[in-house]
Amino acid sequence: MSVMRQPSMPGPAHPGLDGYRPVQPVPAAQRILDSGDLFTAGREVLIQHAEEFYRLRLTRKGKLILTK
Structure with a gap:
């Protein structure tokens, strides 16, 4: 049986130093500190x-x- 897959769309973007790039999903176990x-x-x-x-x-x- 074959499975049809939709093309993956880039996630939301955030500004970086070199322009906009997709944000990678963060595993649930990771904490994000601003x-x-x-x-x-x-x-x-x-x-x-x-x-x-x-x-x-x-x-x-x-x-x-x-630095250490």
């Missing part, structure tokens, strides 16, 4: 992972830099 919520008190946050600390910085151009 970067605006992370940087409410400044342009830098510390993230503790196991016994290590990482620094997540927001640059003037809106890029994210993660």
